[in-house]
Amino acid sequence: MLSCREDVLRITDELVQVESVVNTPGEIDVARALHQRLAALPYFQKHPESLLLSRTVDDEVERYNVLAFVKGTKDPANNRTVILMGHIDTVGIEDYGHLKEKACHPQELMKALQHEPLPPLVKEQLESGEWHFGRGALDMKSGVASHVYLLSYYAEHPEELAGNLVMLAECDEEDSSHGVLSGLKDLKRWREEHGFEYIALINSDFVAPLYEGDVNRYIYKGTIGKLLPSFYITGAETHVGSCFEGLDPNFLAAELTRQISYNPELCDEAMGEIPVPPVSLKQTDLKPSYTVQTALSAYVYYNFFTVSWSPKEVLEKLKVQAEIAFANALQSLNDRYRAYRERCGEVYLPLPWKPRVMIYEEMNRQLREEHGARFEEHMKAFKEKLLSDKSLDTRMFAARVVEEEWTWMKDKSPAMILFYSSLYSPAIEISGKDEREVQLLEALEEAVATVQPSYEHPIVTKNFFPYICDMSMVALRDDEEAIRAVSDNNPGWGTKHYVNYQDIRELNVPAINIGPYGYDAHKKYERMEIKFSAEIVPTVTNHVIQRLIGG
Structure with a gap:
């Protein structure tokens, strides 16, 4: 000793x-x-x-x-x-x-x-x-x-x-x-x-x-390992006096968190050891101030530990969980709407929304194909301007980028957009x-x-x-495809956030x-x-x- x-x-x-x-x-x-x-x-x-x-x-x-x-x-x-x-x-x-x-x-x-x-x-x-x-x-x-x-x-x-x-x-x-x-x-x-x-x-x-x-x-x-999977969630805005005419993104976010947080199905395993399940680290809507309208969008992200799953596998697993959560939320909403209409003695008609979950790179690729250089130049200028806002950390920067890209979508029906907004460890x-x-x-x-x-x-x-x-x-065991799943699905990559994973691979x-x-x-x-x-x-x-x- x-x-x-x-x-x-x-x-x-x-x-x-x-x-x-x-x-x-x-x-x-x-x-x-x-x-x-x-x-x-x-x-x-x-x-x-x-x-x-x-x-x-x-x-x-x-x-x-x-x-x-x-x-x-x-x-x-x-x-x-x-x-x-x-x-x-x-x-x-x-x-x-x-x-x-x-x-x-x-x-x-x-x-x-x-x-x-x-x-x-x-x-x-x-x-x-x-x-x-x-x-x-x-x-x-x-x-x-x-x-x-x-x-x-x-x-x-x-x-x-x-x-x-x-x-x-x-x-x-x-x-x-x-x-x-x-x-x-x-x-x-x-x-x-x-x-x-x-x-x-x-x-x-x-x-x-x-x-x-x-x-x-x-x-x-x-x-x-650690990832920060994040969701930008859009709804359908309405006046609170006509709440069933819209879809509150906070309602979707709450069901998503119920589905993901503490879920043992989302525990990775390797060498006989199992890390703790994901848990929410932030959940908020993106309304800048009080109004009597429901929010247009919400934002939530989760801690996610890995021991064997790649970043690509985590995206695939969470897309499935988000689809389940979206469907459950709509089912619950329709059940409550039916009960409300029955109490009022009025006819019930099913609400129009369907589950819609997209991984960020899918949305981004669709926008580039639809709008071409005009979209890409706009987003480049938007990110450069956004960098001047020092109050934004990498996580909120990523959310603002997704929020801006969403405005270019032709189909703006409610959706959950899944991406990474921070460091991959x-x-x-x-x-x-x-x-x-x-x-x-x-x-x-x-x-x-x-x-x-x-x-x-x-x-x-x-x-x-x-x-x-x-x-x-x-040290790094991930192949290039796994790292691309990180870079292609982080909206702030190359501007607000960047990691040279090759440096890690070379030290190893x-x-x-x-x-x-x-x-x-x-x-x-x-x-x-x-x-x-x-x-x-x-x-x-x-x-x-x-x-x-x-x-």
Whole structure:
């Protein structure tokens, strides 16, 4: 076991005390603070080219990654290289309420929490002295601290490495992954300049209990993927006094969410593991203000986790679900209309609408065929103008593009248009399909077996990290057809949103996650267990490093 507890804890506090909420200047501050810490080490003073403060590319926000590498001297001809990765941004601190000013100061926060009414488990862990609180302490600055500790150690002892160690501390993990996507370019450049052979990547994002009473501490071999399927839903506008003469898109959206959210039929499965089902992340109509008319359109999008399904397969599955939802909504509407007419003693006639679901690329292709260059030139100018509205994120930008394209449709009968409106994070599976994966899996298995006797809770390995993380951006198994399903069905692609998936394909390094353990990431009681996070994590990580490039 490494004697690193106090060092890792101290580095954690240094990072936590720099408020680094995503999409704020704090991301600059924390990158500079980490860069300065590493620059003070003799190794990086002697080798300044081994340390980089790198601004993200194609990014509306100014922010930076920190990259560093140590070349082992045990076998100078050995180019085998392990990458350590972790993010240095956090979510916001508004949830701390009156304790907001202490959110990034662990000691002050923990002292203040002693005088707060706390849930029993939080109170017990706070009083034990074995848990550390603060925004980013768990997600994931203690993980980065573990990496910084190890990198610093090998900067002082390069003779213990027969290969090379690279660290990427990236920004913008909590939003759009600009950090890791920019970092790929630096990693590829270093590979060319220094001959690095990237054989493994160790991420250090947080892990947590998977169910009530779960005592396991998890290490993950790969990660789930994520998509954001979105629906632009049109109805037929009417005055509320004549509600059955129109079709409320909110009614359709509600039935669509009932059909998709929490639906276990939409759970993917691979290697015996099943991620959670989709859930709605936004549902709204697009009326700009109050009127007594029903809305013309609605917008809804869903989180969707994958482990084996391609983006194209997800579109196909959700089109079927949308058709079911549309039909169910119309059936319910007709049933209610019939009951209403009967109560009024009037004749019932079925309402005229039929289910209509289109995938975005189908609609877009139809419009280009019908209107040609005039449509394409109009939409190009529309998108360029829309880019000037900085209040629109990628998701709402995509919705506005679909809304504008819909005005060109000749048939404007009610419809659901299915598309993607945000980043596609691919799933990573480590199954031993090549020599690098075999060696990584063997190294991890040996490391866990070696460390387990020193720790009272079971250390369990699983196949897919169950939350969204930047490991998705370091390897790609999807073929070109799968990526086209993303690009051809994202209305903001190439303007508001773009990802160079070829960069990911070219790096293509097997990745695992050995990260800090705790509770309530993204919540005001965010906390990490000190022993696992500051002792077990760096020790297991170091065993893997030594097995892979120690000599």
